[in-house]
Amino acid sequence: MPVNRLGQLVHGFCLPFHLVRSLWADRELRRRYLAVSVLQVAAIVGLAVLFTGSGKEVAETVVPEDWKEQQGEEVEGRLAEVEAAVEEAEARMNRARQFQKVAESAAAIAGMAGSDPEKVRAQVEQALKEAQAAEEGRRAAREAAKAEGEKAERQERKRTVYQAVYWAALFSSLQIAQWIVIALSRDFHTVLEREVSLRTGVAPEDEPLTPRVRLNLPWLRRKMKQRWRAFVVFAFGAPVLWVVTLPLPWREELFAALMSLWAGWWFVVFTASKSALAWSEQAAREPWFLRGWPGLAARLPLLGRYGSMWTNHTREVFSPAASVERRPWGLAGLAVVRGLAALPLVKCFLRPFIPVAAAHLLVAGGPPSPSGAASAPPGEGSGPPS
Incomplete structure (x- = not known):
């Protein structure tokens, strides 16, 4: 193990790929590894295509909020067009009355000058109508160009949302197919x-x-238990972080950042728990976030009761949490690779190496304690190391 923290982080990140290289050196293992991974990828892609079809059906059945907003904007636009049409009609009536007055005035002037009043009046009205028609034509062209631009912009926004929904549906289908x-x-x-x-x-x-290909029901039940336990230990910290950030500025941003760090900590812990060695301490001490609760309980009994509940629900994972506290940087680097391995199709190639890499990091850190005995709880690891 490297001595400095950055070196340990890089070491933990690179370790799974070194394991891949070790396996790759054996021709028979390489052939088996590629056969398993490629067949899994083919099955996942086939199931994903089966789930989503072309993807258009899924996207069309989803009505994102952006589409609803666009529909509202279209309704408002139609109402505005109706109001504009009414105003335009009133303006035309007013112009018609003005044209008539101008024509009558021109006819009166022509009569005084000895010309035919009706002829002059007809010519003036015709000239005014032609000028009005030309102006309306130019205004209609400008409004049509503006409407066309707005329509193209709405279509582009709708196309962007549609593509986002399609790719989200495809990603979800790949994740479900991969899990199956x-x-x-x-x-x-x-x-x-x-x-x-x-x-x-x-x-x-x-x-x-x-x-062999099979559905291991005991493994499935253990997996569901693990997911529930992870949710519980994570959820217990959320109220504490909410209270801590309550009087601080930029509260929402700070709360989101702390929740992300809290989730990252537990992700590293459960990455270490992939190896049975992480469960080897029967008398592991409390994690760092529970050691200050006795002092708080002496002052605030309510916090003491909450701390007792938190401790009882977290006791099962004391051992892997202690393992992470002793060697956090290498396991954090491995957690990054595990996060990448969660991507669709990538997991088929990296999943077998995460538990072995965790075991290497835990062994490199030395024995946890003289009283430690390998005793992984149901669902974590496969049992004590031989």
């Missing part, structure tokens, strides 16, 4: 994890098995 495919074929990843562990000198955490 990996849930059915996780045995093949387990075999690859064991082989990589043996090749890189870390004790494998799984017994030998013959991989």
Whole structure:
């Protein structure tokens, strides 16, 4: 392990790719790894296409708020057009009355001059009408060009929203398909994890098995339990951060930043928990965010009760949290790779190496404590290392 923090971060980030290189050196393992990954990718893409079709149906059934706003703008635009038409009609009537007065005045002047009043009046009215028609034609052309530009702008905004909805639907379909495919074929990843562990000198955490496509219901129940536990331990910190940021300036931005850091901390913890070694401490101490609660409880009993509830619901993950506190930077680098591995299709290639990389980082940090014994709870790791 590097000594400086940046080196540990880079080491944790690069470690899964070094494991890939180690596996790649073996021709048989390379062939098996590529076969498993490529077949998973093909199945995921096929299911995603099946779920979304061309993607147009999904996008058309969703009505984003932007589209609703555009519809409201179109209704307001039509009302404005009606009002403008009424005003234009009134203006035309007024101009017609003015034209008539001008023509009558011109006819009277022509009669005084000895000319035919009706002829002069007709000529004046005709000239005024032609001038009015020319002006209306120019104004109509300007309004048509303006309306065309506004229509093109609305269409462009609608097309942008449509594309965003389409790609979001496609991304969601890929994620769902990926979860289904990996849930059915996780045995093949387990075999690859064991082989990589043996090749890189870390004790494998799984017994030998013959991989097959199946739905492992006990694993599925454990997975749901893990997701619920992660939500609970994360949710307990949200009220505390909300209260802490309440009197501070830029409260909303600060609260969002602290919640992101809080989520990142737990993401690193559950990255470490992918290895059974992270669960090896039976008497791990409380995480950093719970050590100050006894002092607060002495002053505010209500906070003491909240701290007791928080401690009881977090006790199961004391061991992996302690592992992260001892070696946070290497595990943080590995968590970055795990975040990248969550992307659709990328997970098929990187998932088998995350638990092995976590085991390497935990082993490199030394034994957690003399009393520690490998005892992963149900759903985390595969059991004690041999």
